[in-house]
Amino acid sequence: MLVLTPVTLPQAPPVELVQSLFDLTPAEARVARGLASGKTVEDIATARGVSQNTIRAHVRGVLEKTGCNRQVDIVALLTAISATRLTHPA
Numbered sequence: 001m002l003v004l005t006p007v008t009l010p011q012a013p014p015v016e017l018v019q020s021l022f023d024l025t026p027a028e029a030r031v032a033r034g035l036a037s038g039k040t041v042e043d044i045a046t047a048r049g050v051s052q053n054t055i056r057a058h059v060r061g062v063l064e065k066t067g068c069n070r071q072v073d074i075v076a077l078l079t080a081i082s083a084t085r086l087t088h089p090a
Contacts, residue, residue, distance in 0.1 A: 011079065011082045011083075012033045012034075012036035012037045012078050012079070012082055013033070013036075013078055013081050013082045014033075015029045015030055015033050016029075017081070018032050018033055018078060018081075021081070022062070022065045022066050023065060024061070024062060024065055025058075025061070027058050028058045028061045028062050028065070030044075030048075031044055031055055031058040031059060031062060032062045032066075032074055032078060033078070034047075035059070035062075035071055035074050035075055035078075036074065036075050036078035036079055036082070041055045041056060041059065059071060059074075062074055
């Protein structure tokens with residue numbers, strides 16, 4: 001038997017939820033969601049029309065406010081929140 005599982009990008013929770021859960025600024029929440037959606041700092045900076053240093057400053061704020069140590073931890077945290085929302089809808 002062969003079982004195929006589609007591979008998709010992680011689902012990120014809505015910006016408003018991310019912002020309210022961790023007391024993030026709107027910009028920090030958008031950056032966190034972008035990271036959780038598989039985007040790089042460069043991708044986010046280009047899409048927002050700002051420098052990579054600006055995005056890195058937002059990433060530092062997200063790390064501090066979420067208690068994470070690395071960007072990958074942010075991604076894991078937000079995808080876990082999203083997975084919980086998908087299996088236990090409100």
